[in-house]
Amino acid sequence: MNITMIRAAAARLSGRARETPLLWAPGLDAIAGRRLLVKAECLQLTGSFKFRGAWAAVSALPQDVRARGVIAFSSGNHAQGVALAARMHAVTAVIIMPADAPAAKIDGTRALGAEVIVYGRGAQDRDALGARLAADRGLTLIKPYDDPQVIAGQGTVGLEIAAQARALGVQTADVLVCCGGGGLASGIALALADTAPGLRVRTVEPAGFDDMARSLASGAPQRNRAATGSICDAILTPTPGLLTLPILTAHAGPGLSVTDDQALAAMAAAFRHLRIVLEPGGAVALAAALWQGATIPGDTVIAVASGGNVDPATFASALARA
Amino acid sequence: MNITMIRAAAARLSGRARETPLLWAPGLDAIAGRRLLVKAECLQLTGSFKFRGAWAAVSALPQDVRARGVIAFSSGNHAQGVALAARMHAVTAVIIMPADAPAAKIDGTRALGAEVIVYGRGAQDRDALGARLAADRGLTLIKPYDDPQVIAGQGTVGLEIAAQARALGVQTADVLVCCGGGGLASGIALALADTAPGLRVRTVEPAGFDDMARSLASGAPQRNRAATGSICDAILTPTPGLLTLPILTAHAGPGLSVTDDQALAAMAAAFRHLRIVLEPGGAVALAAALWQGATIPGDTVIAVASGGNVDPATFASALARA
Numbered sequence: 001m002n003i004t005m006i007r008a009a010a011a012r013l014s015g016r017a018r019e020t021p022l023l024w025a026p027g028l029d030a031i032a033g034r035r036l037l038v039k040a041e042c043l044q045l046t047g048s049f050k051f052r053g054a055w056a057a058v059s060a061l062p063q064d065v066r067a068r069g070v071i072a073f074s075s076g077n078h079a080q081g082v083a084l085a086a087r088m089h090a091v092t093a094v095i096i097m098p099a100d101a102p103a104a105k106i107d108g109t110r111a112l113g114a115e116v117i118v119y120g121r122g123a124q125d126r127d128a129l130g131a132r133l134a135a136d137r138g139l140t141l142i143k144p145y146d147d148p149q150v151i152a153g154q155g156t157v158g159l160e161i162a163a164q165a166r167a168l169g170v171q172t173a174d175v176l177v178c179c180g181g182g183g184l185a186s187g188i189a190l191a192l193a194d195t196a197p198g199l200r201v202r203t204v205e206p207a208g209f210d211d212m213a214r215s216l217a218s219g220a221p222q223r224n225r226a227a228t229g230s231i232c233d234a235i236l237t238p239t240p241g242l243l244t245l246p247i248l249t250a251h252a253g254p255g256l257s258v259t260d261d262q263a264l265a266a267m268a269a270a271f272r273h274l275r276i277v278l279e280p281g282g283a284v285a286l287a288a289a290l291w292q293g294a295t296i297p298g299d300t301v302i303a304v305a306s307g308g309n310v311d312p313a314t315f316a317s318a319l320a321r322a
Numbered sequence: 323m324n325i326t327m328i329r330a331a332a333a334r335l336s337g338r339a340r341e342t343p344l345l346w347a348p349g350l351d352a353i354a355g356r357r358l359l360v361k362a363e364c365l366q367l368t369g370s371f372k373f374r375g376a377w378a379a380v381s382a383l384p385q386d387v388r389a390r391g392v393i394a395f396s397s398g399n400h401a402q403g404v405a406l407a408a409r410m411h412a413v414t415a416v417i418i419m420p421a422d423a424p425a426a427k428i429d430g431t432r433a434l435g436a437e438v439i440v441y442g443r444g445a446q447d448r449d450a451l452g453a454r455l456a457a458d459r460g461l462t463l464i465k466p467y468d469d470p471q472v473i474a475g476q477g478t479v480g481l482e483i484a485a486q487a488r489a490l491g492v493q494t495a496d497v498l499v500c501c502g503g504g505g506l507a508s509g510i511a512l513a514l515a516d517t518a519p520g521l522r523v524r525t526v527e528p529a530g531f532d533d534m535a536r537s538l539a540s541g542a543p544q545r546n547r548a549a550t551g552s553i554c555d556a557i558l559t560p561t562p563g564l565l566t567l568p569i570l571t572a573h574a575g576p577g578l579s580v581t582d583d584q585a586l587a588a589m590a591a592a593f594r595h596l597r598i599v600l601e602p603g604g605a606v607a608l609a610a611a612l613w614q615g616a617t618i619p620g621d622t623v624i625a626v627a628s629g630g631n632v633d634p635a636t637f638a639s640a641l642a643r644a
Contacts (some may be wrong), residue, residue: 018343018345020343021340021343021365021367022341023340025367026406026428026433026434027433028410030433040365042597043362043596043597043598044342045347047597084348087348104594108349111349111352112348134546268634271634271637272426272634273601274365275365275369275598275599275600275630276362276365276597276598276599277593277597277598277599278597291363308597309597312590312593312594312641312642312644315370315593315638315641316637316641316642317636319634319637319638320634320638322634
């Protein structure tokens with residue numbers, strides 16, 4: 001994993017993924033008590049950064065391997081990223097999704113032409129199901145984060161942040177990143193280490209699901225006690241990735257966590273001040289920037305708003321609370 | 323009014339206004355039955371294109387005139403645009419707003435530091451009130467659309483569309499523009515006539531408030547029969563502007579109109595497929611692109627999503643209907 005791979009991924013993504021804007025609003029600066037810049041990856045194709053890593057991985061496959069199709073396990077955002085990347089390469093995507101994934105994500109994945117297989121958590125052995133399908137049909141597994149090409153693709157967010165921050169004269173800031181397995185955070189961290197060393201990644205997780213923060217603090221991989229129980233469905237990964245934790249150990253600051261209520265309030269703030277749609281798991285970094293300022297140094301903070309695939313009812317409830 | 327003024331406005335707006343993205347999604351293309359590109363001006367500072375015209379007008383004032391402050395009449399989007407443009411110039415803004423304007427817009431204007439004066443429709447003579455304030459305090463009136471500098475500022479949206487469409491290889495398309503008094507549509511029409519003659523502006527209004535479409539069809543200014551009665555508060559202007567109608571007569575195609583239900587459904591579609599927040603009046607062009615395709619030629623259509631300042635309850639009701 002190095003900057004050369006990230007730059008190569010950026011070249012393959014050029015003209016495919018969007019360069020997403022770095023947004024700000026006076027009302028958010030006022031809440032945060034400093035300059036707050038929001039990298040709006042919810043505006044990426046498929047509504048989250050996951051398209052970048054999926055495209056980077058699918059486009060890196062040898063042509064004969066890619067032609068047999070790809071397979072992914074995902075509760076939704078990685079699913080849609082892989083589905084669109086496969087469709088744009090004109091190859092099959094099989095996506096294995098849990099039955100309790102948000103309807104918006106299951107429907108969105110099907111609408112992108114993927115073959116969606118829904119499994120009941122606990123009732124079926126997901127991995128065995130996937131392994132059998134992959135073997136029978138010659139599909140290549142696209143992992144959600146523990147894959148060098150996926151991390152390189154997510155790292156292109158970091159290249160963009162570095163350039164956009166430089167254009168605004170920002171040389172020093174914490175870059176808060178929503179964190180599940182750590183693919184996005186580690187990719188950004190690698191990109192920034194090389195291109196903007198004054199920008200420091202910090203992971204943000206749901207309270208009670210802060211395996212990455214505890215792993216970084218303790219120096220050894222930690223697990224979450226529960227698998228579910230937060231509204232932030234996109235980032236409830238049980239333990240850090242094997243590739244991502246060492247990268248973040250080398251390059252990231254202390255991890256942060258926020259409550260579900262703070263994530264919902266951040267969704268309402270993004271609606272009001274930026275006119276963008278965030279899902280709970282995509283709003284945790286913004287939540288930390290807005291309401292945990294005491295743990296963040298400096299006069300500028302950057303928050304990555306990583307996804308916006310949310311059911312209307314959940315979004316309406318976030319607006320109603322605020 | 324000419325392209326030189328628009329280019330001059332673009333130079334003054336550079337580094338101030340955002341260049342907003344031209345978004346697309348497979349799911350929207352499927353509904354529209356053609357390639358659909360959405361110019362997301364809801365992501366502009368203050369949540370609508372109005373900041374462009376306001377900045378262009380305020381920045382064009384002689385310094386001693388500007389220093390005495392500005393005044394505007396507005397139900398909300400022009401109000402916020404003028405308020406922020408004045409604040410960024412460190413001058414006073416007085417905004418006269420109707421009491422029935424959406425709370426999000428009144429609050430947003432106050433939060434930008436403007437002095438807001440709320441009047442009851444019918445109860446007070448708005449124009450007399452404004453004239454007295456302007457005279458007493460030496461304030462300069464910034465009109466919402468019938469002002470060459472304002473039209474030039476809105477025209478910068480057209481310069482961006484021309485460049486973005488060119489980058490995508492789009493040479494011929496209708497450009498659908500949400501239309502109240504016609505400042506945005508006429509500015510874009512002037513910009514495109516010079517820089518992308520294959521792109522043709524078409525106004526989109528709420529059904530029953532299609533004064534511009536009827537004026538263009540009949541060749542003479544027409545009035546709406548009612549002043550209120552549509553959810554599209556931002557674009558319920560009684561009659562076309564004196565400057566805007568001749569420009570659109572020269573450069574625009576036939577006008578379109580959509581129902582309030584179509585505007586609400588377009589808000590839900592933008593939420594789901596683009597993860598952006600639109601207000602009803604900012605969604606009418608997208609609504610026409612999605613559901614009035616029979617009246618639009620070609621394999622590509624461009625829709626300007628002009629604003630996203632909407633109360634949470636209205637937004638939630640749009641999501642609930644879809």
